[in-house]
Amino acid sequence: MSSGTAVATPAAAAPPKGKPGLTERARAERKLGWMLCAPAVIVMVAVTAYPVVYAFVLSLQRADLRFPAANKFVGFANYGHVLGAKLWWQDVAHTLIITFFSVALELVLGMALALVMHRAIFGRGTVRAVALIPYGIVTVVAAFSWRYAWEADSGWIPHLLGLKSDPLTKTTSSYAAIIISEVWKTTPFMALLLLAGLAIVPDELHEAAKVDGATTLQRFVRITLPLMKPAILVALLFRTLDAFRIFDTVFIFNQGAHGTETVSILGYNQLLNRLNLGLGSTVSVLIFVLVAIIAAIFIKGFGAAAAPGGVERN
C-alpha cells in the first residue's frame, strides 16, 4: 500500500501533541493520523461493508449458480421464502439453544477459572499456560477430538458412561457433545476477559470487608461481582455474538445432522453446496441482522456499562 511507505518516516519523527495555538501543526497531525489509519480502515471496511451490501443486492435476486440464465430481480421474495420456512426458525432455535447453554456454562466455569488464575498461591503460571491451550488450539482439531471421544465405536466417553447406543445419533446428546466442545474451547477466553475485570478490584476493599467479618462468599457477591459488572457484560457480549456464529464445531461433528443445524451451517449449505447465492445471501443478511439485534439488546438493555464503556476507555 502506497501510504505505508509515505508514512514510515513521519511516524518516526512524529510531532508531539499539537498545541491548541499551532493550527498548522494540528492540521499536519490530523493528516498524519488519517494517513496512518487509512490502510487499516480500508481493509476492514472494504472486506466487510462492501460484501454486506453486495450480499443484500444478491438477496434481492434469484441468483443460482447452477441456473445462471434464470437470474432476475425478485425484490424481497427471498426474504419471504426464508422467513416463511420452518427450517429457518428451527435453525435459529438450534443456534439460540447452543448459544445460551454454552455462554451460561462458560460464564460460571470462566469465573471459577479466572478466580483460580487470579488467586492461586502457587502454580499460577502453570494454570495460565495450560488454560491457554484450549484457547489456542485449532477449533477443527478440538471438535475432532471431542467427536471421536463421543463416537460409539472409537470413543472413551460412551465407555465411561456405559452408553449402549451412539450418543452422536441422538439430538440431546449431540447438543451436549457440541456444547461441551464449545465450552472447553472458549472458557479460557471468557476467563481471561473476566480476569481483566478481577484485576481492577482493589484488594483494600476485600481487606476492609474481611475486618468487618464478611465471609468469602459475601465478599465475592457484594464486592467482586458488582465491580466486575462491566467486564462481565463485555465478556458476555463478545462470547454471545461469537457463539451465535458457531460453525466449525457443528460442521465437524455432523454438519448439522440430528437437528443441530445452526444458521451459519444453513447459510454455508445454501451458498456453497447448493450454490444458491440469492437464498444463501438472504440467510447471510438475516444472520447479520440478528447479530446486530443481539448486540443492540446487550448495549441498550444492560445500560451503558457494556460496549460503549469499552470504547470510552480508548
Add this chain to the structure above:
Amino acid sequence: MDERVKRGVGWGGAIAIVVVLALVPVLWIVSLSFKDPATIADGSFIPKKWTWSNYSAIFKQNLFTDALRNSIGIAIISTVIAVVIASMAAYAISRLDFPGKRWILGAALAIAMFPPISIVGPLYNMWRSLGLFDTWQGLIIPYLTFTLPLAIYVLSAFFREIPWELEQAAQVDGATPFQAFQKVIVPLAAPGVFTTAILVFIFAWNDFIFAASLTSTTHAQTVPAAIASFPGASQFQAPIGSIAAAAVIVTIPIIVLVLLFQRRIVAGLTAGAVKG
C-alpha cells in the same frame, strides 16, 4: 498454619482439575494419532499398539504437506501485514489528535462482532471473478480484516503505556530522530507488537470457515480445511488415524507459542479487554 495447609490443598486441587480438563482432549487426539488401524476404534485412552504409521502416511500425501505449507505461509504473511497496518493505526490512535478516531474504534468493535458467514457468499463470488478464489491472497485479505480490530485494540493499549517523552529526551541528548525511534521506541514497543503478532497468528492458523469456503485445491487449502476433507481408505472407513496425526501436527506450534509466551498472551488479551 493448619488453615494455610488447607488452603494450599484447596488450590492444588483446583489447579489439578484445570490441568486435567484442559489437557484430556489434547492427550486423546495424541493417543488416537499413535493408534494402530486395528485398534483405533477400541476406545481405550492409551494406545495398546503404538505406531508412527499415521504420521508417515500423512506426510506422504501432498493433500497434507501442501496444506501445511499453505497454513504456515498464509498465517505468517497475514501476521506480518496485520501487525504493520495495525501498528500504524494504533500509533495514530494512541498518540495523535484527529477527528474520526472514535469512529475508527467503533468500526473496529463492530467488525470484531461481525458474523463471517455473512460475507462468505459474496466473497466467494467476488473472489471468483477477481481471480482470488483458491489463492493465498484470497485468504490473507479476510484474515487481515478480522484480526485488525483485535490488533488495533491490543496495540493501542500497549502504545498508551509507552513513555514517549524518552524519544525527545534521546533527541536532546543528540540522537537523530531515527536513532531515537530505533533505539528507544522500538524496544519499548516490541513486547506489544510481539503479543499482537501471536494473537493474529493464532487467528489465521485457526480459521476454518474462510478456508473451507474460499479454497478448493491444495493450491491454497489450509490444514483445518484439509483435515475436514481427508478421504478414508474406503468409503466406510473414517480416516481417524490420519486426521488425528494431522491434528497433532497443527497443534504443536500452538502449544509451543502458548508455553513460551503464556505471560504475553494473557497480557495481550486482558489489555485488549480492560484498557483497550
